[in-house]
Amino acid sequence: MISLDAPEDLDVFGRWLDTIEARFSIQIDDSRQQAFKSALERFAGSLGLTLEGLESRSKLGLMEAEQWAMVLHLATNHETRFFRSPAATKTIVALCKGVLAPKVLSVGCSSGEEPYSIASALLDAGHPTFRIHGTDVSSVCIATAREGLYPQHPNVGNLAAAATRDGKMRFHRFVRDMVTFEQHNILQDRPVELAVPDIVITQNMLIYYRAQTRYQILNRLSSMLAPGGHLITAPGETLNWECQGMTRIPNSNPNVFQRSVDV
Numbered sequence: 001m002i003s004l005d006a007p008e009d010l011d012v013f014g015r016w017l018d019t020i021e022a023r024f025s026i027q028i029d030d031s032r033q034q035a036f037k038s039a040l041e042r043f044a045g046s047l048g049l050t051l052e053g054l055e056s057r058s059k060l061g062l063m064e065a066e067q068w069a070m071v072l073h074l075a076t077n078h079e080t081r082f083f084r085s086p087a088a089t090k091t092i093v094a095l096c097k098g099v100l101a102p103k104v105l106s107v108g109c110s111s112g113e114e115p116y117s118i119a120s121a122l123l124d125a126g127h128p129t130f131r132i133h134g135t136d137v138s139s140v141c142i143a144t145a146r147e148g149l150y151p152q153h154p155n156v157g158n159l160a161a162a163a164t165r166d167g168k169m170r171f172h173r174f175v176r177d178m179v180t181f182e183q184h185n186i187l188q189d190r191p192v193e194l195a196v197p198d199i200v201i202t203q204n205m206l207i208y209y210r211a212q213t214r215y216q217i218l219n220r221l222s223s224m225l226a227p228g229g230h231l232i233t234a235p236g237e238t239l240n241w242e243c244q245g246m247t248r249i250p251n252s253n254p255n256v257f258q259r260s261v262d263v
């Protein structure tokens with residue numbers, strides 16, 4: 001059996017990094033480690049503990065699921081915004097043209113702005129029905145996404161959301177029925193709830209992983225697609241990835257790959 005405990009010869013923060021990689025398959029880039037260390041120390045402090053104390057609690061199996069979820073949330077970067085990549089949204093709307101009820105999977109969707117931006121754009125383009133499924137490793141983000149309640153955004157139209165009395169906007173019930181969310185780690189084996197999507201989009205998540213891990217994720221996302229379906233990533237995120245059965249659409253920005261129809 002693989003031990004999830006880190007080797008004793010690392011310092012306590014190094015052991016936390018190893019524990020997180022062993023438990024969640026998440027690697028934390030060097031540039032984010034200091035921020036994560038401070039956040040983890042604050043979290044431990046909020047429980048009246050040091051990093052060593054939190055480690056002892058974890059080794060004794062005394063950390064609750066919610067506490068692990070918070071550690072994982074702190075370990076990852078959740079920056080996002082509505083219509084962060086207008087080019088990606090436009091590409092999705094174009095690919096969905098003529099598809100009766102397109103299925104779109106957004107992997108690493110953070111607190112939901114990306115899936116709801118796609119929904120809003122599809123509604124504005126005249127698509128009455130679709131399914132968009134957002135997944136993220138952070139259950140904290142997924143809980144926010146399911147609420148569908150955000151500060152107002154000028155590009156989110158009335159078809160998708162309505163203003164609330166306190167100056168926010170809430171996505172309509174029927175939109176929240178078509179835009180679903182799931183806590184899911186794309187590096188672990190559990191299948192995603194949305195089967196054979198027509199489009200998979202993952203943006204600003206792969207950059208936090210080393211090349212081999214990125215390739216592993218891209219291979220998995222490709223294998224999930226419907227035959228002829230498309231995989232979209234932000235520019236520069238796929239490095240030199242190549243995958244049998246996947247063709248890169250030349251000069252695409254964002255990156256677009258199409259799965260072969262005979263798979």
Ligand SMILES: C[S@@+](CC[C@H](N)C(=O)[O-])C[C@H]1O[C@@H](n2cnc3c(N)ncnc32)[C@H](O)[C@@H]1O
Nearest residue numbers: 076078079080108110136137185186203204205
């Ligand atoms: C920087 S945000 C990007 C959000 C959105 N895609 C965008 O471009 O605005 C990256 C998200 O990926 C999620 N993430 C990181 N590793 C993941 C994994 N292994 N599986 C699922 N989500 C992951 C993080 O929790 C975070 O919310």
